[in-house]
Amino acid sequence: MAAAVLPLCTTPAKADAPARARDRPSACALPGATGWTDEGHDTDYSVFQRPAGTIKVAMIFVDFPDAPATETPASDAARITPGAEWVWKASYGKAWLAMTQHPRWVRMPHASTDYGFARGLSHETHEAYIKDAVTAADPYVDFSRYDMVYVVPTRNASAISFTPTYIYEPGTQGVVADGKRLKWAVTFGQDMWHWDQRLVGHETAHTFGLPDLYAFDTGGGTHRFVGGWDVMGLVSGAGSQYFAWQSWKLGWTGDGQVVCRASRGRDTVHLTAVEYGGGTKMAVIRTGPTTAYVVESRRAAGADARACSTGALVYKVDSSVETGKGPVRVVDANPSATPPSGCQPLDDAPYKAGQSFTDADAGVRIEVQGSGTYGDTVRVTKS
Structure with missing residues (x-):
């Protein structure tokens, strides 16, 4: 199945000899510092999935x-199921x-x-909402068979307005059915009709420990931190593939695909775009106990087929910053440029x-030396 859906880069990953020996990837993995969803690599899997x-x-x-249902369950499910493939x-x-x-409607008690x-x-x-839904469905569903629950309301229930994720709080009673504690759930709302299947990628990733990358304080713009470059930011972004950093945190990108520069030195790295399988996915320059710069390659392919710009995307990660306050911030290579028609600020950010x-303060320099169909060549320096 993987071979059928994952394009592989045919350009081999390689790198010039560094001025100094490269650091182990683990030297660039940042610790979590918020006690909740953050960009640290030490995810607590007693809490998250x-x-x-x-x-x-x-x-x-x-x-x-x-708000009795007048549509079929299948018509609502069709908005959600493509998220599995995504x-x-x-x-x-x-x-x-x-x-x-x-596929049957169960009636909520309230x-x-x-x-x-x-x-x-x-x-x-x-x-309490999830508990009512599970109780109503329990005669027809063996919940002991499942890892998590999606609760889908009728489209007629306009009061169920948005789609939050539920994560069990250890030490509390929680939701139990068929002898199993249900620790993770997504309760869909009316916004599922606005977003597409990527809503599944956003909300389910919270159960994996990923934070929100859009701003909770909207005074300076909701998407001022990462624009549409990650599904944890703008769900419908033009280039909403997960950042390479997120993929590394989740274990989808391996240590062997990461070039780490935690000590002084220089590396020339051939990056394969995150939209493709294989190759080196990012170069990380660690700058402090909870901070690092990352450079990765982005192409208009796969989930990012509508990307407004391509090239080497640079961003800063701070694992001490809470969800919704900018734990990842994209660096705009073209801050004075007007984004293409239909695109958002930061959509033209790649170098x-x-x-x-x-x-200069962090002693970091990233130079883009060349680009090709499947990626970019960059030189990273820490002084």
Whole structure:
């Protein structure tokens, strides 16, 4: 299956001899420092779900006394199921969401307006909603067979307005059915009709430990940190493949595909674009206890077929920054340029051959020496 859906780069990964010996990739892996979803590599898998292999998902469908369903469950499921293939490709065949539909409407005990979505949703209120949905479906579903649950409401339930992710809080009662604690769930809302299958990639990745990359404080623009370059930012972004850093954190990109510069030195690296399988995926220059610069290659292919620009994408990672406050920030190579029609600010951020980025205070320089069909050649220096 992987061979059928994953294009492989035919350009071999190679690198010139560095001025000094390269550092081990582990020297560039940052520790988590927020106690929740962040960009650290030490994900707590007693809380979050391992993003590998087959993940069994029960998809249940709910309606309400004030919003009975008039459509078929299948019509709603069709908005969600393509997300499994999207995640499969984005993970380079490392994770498969095996969604099992239970195609009948089950009636919730309360009106849709009673579940608190319009007022903002606390963890406890969200958990109560999931508990009602699971209880209603339990006569027809053996929840002991599944790793997580997708709760899909009728399109008529306008009060269920958005799509949050649920993660069990250790030490609490949580949601239990058929002898199993259900630790992860996504409850879909009306915004599923606005976003596409990538909503599955965004919300499910929260159960893997990934933070939001858009801004919770929208005063300076919701997508001012990463634009549309990662699905954890703008879901419908023109180039919304996961960053190479995210893929490394999730284990989808291996240590052997990472060039690390934690000590002084220089490396010339041939990067294969993240949209393709194989090759070196990124160069990381560590700059502090929780910070690093990353450069990766992006191409208009696969999930990023609509990308507004291509080239070497540079961004800064800080694993001490909380979700929604900019733990990843893209560096714009063309800050004064107007993005192409239909594109957002930062969509034209990649560096082209001949361009370079310097952070003198951090002692970091990244130079793009050349580009080709499948990637870019960069020289990274830490002084």
